[in-house]
Amino acid sequence: MTYLLLVFGLALLVAGGEGFVRGAVAIARRLGVSSLLIGLTLVGFGTSLPELVTSVQAALDGAPGIAVGNVVGSNIANILLILGVTAVIYPVAVDRGVLRRDGAVLVIAALAALAIVLIGTLGRTAGVVLVVMLIAYVIYSYIADRKGQAFAGMREEVEATGGHQPITVSILLVIGGLGLTIFGARLLVSSAVEIATALGVSETVIGLTVVAVGTSLPELVTSVVAALRRHTDIALGNIIGSNIFNVLFILGVTALVQPIPVPDEIIRLDIWVMLAATALLLVFAYSGRQIVRWEGSAFLVAYLGYVGWLALGA
Secondary structure, eight states, rough: HHHHHHHHHHHHHHHHHHHHHHHHHHHHHHOOOOOHHHHIIHHHHTTTTHHHHHHHHHOOOOOOOHHHHHHHHHIIIIIIIIIHHHHHSEEEEEOOHHOOOOOOOHHHHHHHHHHHHHHHHEOOHHHHHHHHHHHHHHHHHHHHHHOOOOOOHHHHHHHOOOOOSSOOOOOOHHHHHHHHHHHHHHHHHHHHHHEEEEEEEOOOIIIIIIIIHHHHHHHHHHHHHHHHHGGGHHHHHHHHHHHHHHIIIIIIHHHHHEEOOHHHHHHIIIHHHHHHHHHHHHHHHHHEEEEEEEEEHHHHHEEEHHHHHHHHHH
């Protein structure tokens, strides 16, 4: 029964996040907000909503392994699993404009996560710093785009969500999506903790694997569909943007809501895997105009090796 609740919680997270994004984008369009601003704020927030609610709920429930492991594990899965699968299906185009701007911010966010992990506590001071960095990133991206450096990925994602629906439907989607996400997060966290306890596995391992991949399902489904339709040009920008939001937004807000200690397992291994995956992503992206199939295969092999190592340790 606990496993069914875990799966049900994941399904609610995915459905809730999707409903929230569609409703929020439709309302913003009705209010005359630009597609760019929607992409930088509502879509970025909405696609990170499952991770955010899950991490905050885990922190409030006294499960720091899931709260921090969810973010670190999601960033690892985004690069090694999601981008790997996408590149294997069809080579991922590299947008040099997005890479030059957002690649540097990705490195800064990864180093900020490393600093927090090495300190050993996700406190409110760190939360304030991360949220301020996020605000600066959004402003910077907006200004850069206005100067001609296109934030194409977000714009195309916004167009895909559509905005031609009655305002009442949009409002219901926002409220319903948020409610489903919160309820799904509660089910996910409680069932994950129960499973970890029953199996004798740490909450951190569950957070790094099951919870992290589960909350990244929207990105996985979107990327696979894009690859099947040969529209991988937005995949890299969306993965980079998601990883930036995960660190600056989710860790930042979680710290402001409930300061928590960083589990030792993440200090010893997982933060370094995240940094290595980030470095590998940038090397592959800068080495050519595409992330080709063999590079995607290398991502997948690395992810399987990482998960296998966690399983052996568990």
